Amino acid sequence: MSAMMKAAVFVEPGRIELTDKRIPDVGPNDALVRITTTTICGTDVHILKGEYPVTKGLTVGHEPVGVIEKLGSAVQGYAEGQRVIAGAICPTFTSYPSQDGVPSQDGSYLIPSGRCGCHGYKATAGWRFGNMIDGTQAEYVLVPDAQANLAPIPDGLTDEQVLMCPDIMSTGFKGAENANIRIGDTVVVFAQGPIGLCATAGARLMGATTIIAVDGNDHRLEIARKLGADVTLNFKTCDVVDEVMKLTGGRGVDASIEALGLQSTFESALRVLKPGGTLSSLGVYSSDLTIPLDAFAAGLGDHKINTALCPGGKERMRRLMNVVESGRIDLGLLVTHHYALDNIVDAYDLFANQRDGVLKVAIKPN
Numbered sequence: 631m632s633a634m635m636k637a638a639v640f641v642e643p644g645r646i647e648l649t650d651k652r653i654p655d656v657g658p659n660d661a662l663v664r665i666t667t668t669t670i671c672g673t674d675v676h677i678l679k680g681e682y683p684v685t686k687g688l689t690v691g692h693e694p695v696g697v698i699e700k701l702g703s704a705v706q707g708y709a710e711g712q713r714v715i716a717g718a719i720c721p722t723f724t725s726y727p728s729q730d731g732v733p734s735q736d737g738s739y740l741i742p743s744g745r746c747g748c749h750g751y752k753a754t755a756g757w758r759f760g761n762m763i764d765g766t767q768a769e770y771v772l773v774p775d776a777q778a779n780l781a782p783i784p785d786g787l788t789d790e791q792v793l794m795c796p797d798i799m800s801t802g803f804k805g806a807e808n809a810n811i812r813i814g815d816t817v818v819v820f821a822q823g824p825i826g827l828c829a830t831a832g833a834r835l836m837g838a839t840t841i842i843a844v845d846g847n848d849h850r851l852e853i854a855r856k857l858g859a860d861v862t863l864n865f866k867t868c869d870v871v872d873e874v875m876k877l878t879g880g881r882g883v884d885a886s887i888e889a890l891g892l893q894s895t896f897e898s899a900l901r902v903l904k905p906g907g908t909l910s911s912l913g914v915y916s917s918d919l920t921i922p923l924d925a926f927a928a929g930l931g932d933h934k935i936n937t938a939l940c941p942g943g944k945e946r947m948r949r950l951m952n953v954v955e956s957g958r959i960d961l962g963l964l965v966t967h968h969y970a971l972d973n974i975v976d977a978y979d980l981f982a983n984q985r986d987g988v989l990k991v992a993i994k995p996n
């Protein structure tokens with residue numbers, strides 16, 4: 631193994647570039663994973679544009695599929711050479727927030743050593759790859775707290791089949807789980823990007839029997855149908871709130887899933903929600919939200935509003951890969967393009983500008 635590797639790093643707003651970096655040393659609780667496939671997330675595009683700040687020189691990317699190259703001395707039950715994924719979110723799983731049921735909000739490791747790390751609640755801090763520590767768009771990545779975060783890939787599954795598990799599928803399914811869906815529910819999903827598509831698939835798996843998918847792109851709405859949508863609405867050609875209220879006989883949906891992060895989609899998600907229903911928000915918002923008083927029933931509508939960051943950890947990953955292995959859904963169709971790591975700048979250009987019907991891009995070193 632050479633001491634150097636290629637890595638895509640954030641240079642300055644508008645520039646993510648491939649550079650040479652030293653292959654990191656492996657601490658007792660770490661695992662060094664040789665990346666075989668990774669991908670670019672919408673969040674990485676926010677980083678590229680300078681809308682989400684990260685340290686200059688940080689390796690970006692948070693969706694690893696690879697092979698264990700070297701295990702830390704304290705990591706047990708895995709073997710070098712084993713194929714693994716890790717979640718985009720890598721909590722310690724030993725902290726208070728982890729044991730409080732919100733491991734994705736685990737910031738315990740941010741507290742300087744020697745000081746009490748008992749608390750460590752910090753919103754979104756479970757997201758370390760390509761945010762706090764070097765990420766996955768590289769030849770190698772160091773997985774922290776590997777014992778809790780490495781998930782072996784079942785034999786027979788390809789890299790592409792599990793590439794959505796670390797982030798897109800985990801996040802999208804969490805949107806469905808947070809929507810409190812019951813068998814027979816009517817659910818609307820606002821936006822059918824990769825995460826919204828996974829929320830649509832998740833709503834179907836959870837037992838919703840009328841799923842309404844909303845987007846402005848007919849190609850994405852077609853894919854939504856393949857993944858479980860019963861009705862598709864293009865917001866460019868209809869009034870979505872009116873249509874959903876008509877479809878539900880004026881009752882409103884049992885659950886609304888928001889998968890974009892705009893005032894307009896959040897507001898529509900609330901306007902079509904029945905009293906007592908659940909709004910499950912996955913969007914990443916970049917400005918203050920306003921809650922319309924009438925749709926909110928002045929605060930007396932028994933509405934529930936849930937938010938979430940992607941869940942991580944090996945048990946979450948095992949379950950998601952089990953869904954893939956079961957054949958219940960095929961998310962391979964979300965991987966529309968392939969690029970070598972050497973050409974990742976071109977891949978960013980395609981993905982950021984949403985050209986050529988791109989949904990997800992598989993990036994492969996070598």
Ligand SMILES: [Zn+2]
Binds near residue numbers: 674692718798
């Ligand atoms: Zn992501």
